[in-house]
Amino acid sequence: MRDTVLSQYANSPILLAILDTMGTAIDRQAQLSGFRDWVWNVDTAQGFGLDLLGRIVGVARSLYISTADYLGFSDQPSAVPFGEGVFYSAQRLTPNYSVSDDAYRQMILAKAALNITNCSIPSVNAILRALFPSYGNVYVRDNADMTMTYVFSAAPSKVDYAIVTQSGALPKPAGVAVTVETP
Template sequence: MLNVEATIQAQFANSPSLGTIIEGFNQAIDPSALIDDWYENVWNPQTATGWGLDVWGRIVGVSRILQVSTTDYFGFSQGVPGAQTFGSGVFYNGGAVTSNYILSDDAFRRLIFAKAAANIWDGTIPSLNAILMSLFADRGLCYVSDNENMTMTFVFEFSPSPVDVSIIASGILPRPSGVGTTYIFTPYIDKNTDFGGDIL
């Protein structure tokens, strides 16, 4: 307690022996450090770790374990995550394409915020763009393009990590009901970059 002296009855307040015992007991059971730790590691989702983040995951309805693509297969570079072009990928043989991956605290926190944003999203494109930029602010530019035919395209102007791909392809990102979605990854290339040849 912060002011344990106020809880001692007046007739015992001047007893040094009793005061020492009560003060020692108060220091032994002082919950303030535990309350601070609880707030830091469990209650605040921006700083929660370990078990605290697992609790937040259960609250919003996501798991720390995601399916991460282990092999890139032949496709088109602007296609779904994991597609490779000629000479870079192999044909899909029907085998397992994913494996379980336990997210780190930082990646899981991003997944939790993505799901929480989907739960409270107001359904507008500007709000969705704001959600994308807050989730992937450290990765690069990303936005939504309305195709005006009941579909929209998530555009990511960066090369995604396997964890990014898992979050994006998990279906957690919000989208309007009845609207189809596609993903495009177009890493930004600086036109001033010297590749040892002429840029057309």
């Protein structure tokens, strides 16, 4: 701190004592290390730091996850038959769901990879494998008719299904319809 004092005050013992006391109380290195660990490093960031990094790469923490099963047909992933489900009323029955820090960290890394990738099938497959390592065989299929399908070998949870369909962490090319295939 003494190197920031003007030369006319360099010999003032009171000012130098105040600056020395403040210098020990305010350790800039510890603050910068804390900022780097809690905010700027994606591997160790938490809470607000992840929210900030998510805004930078363009992925939101909140997802809409329906807890009700609706009456539907076999092509719907969460459809149930008559007598077990309700008719869809187009109203949100549940509030938005905020994903955990670990899941959000994976979404941020996937979106960051998407932002710099060429969106070829192998690069999208690499993003899928990194985002969903516990689902085994997860890949994207080009259907050659302006559609593409994200294929899961195991049924994804509602949160993971919302990540695929709503988060924006996976590519959806312009003019291409995207579907999700689950067992």
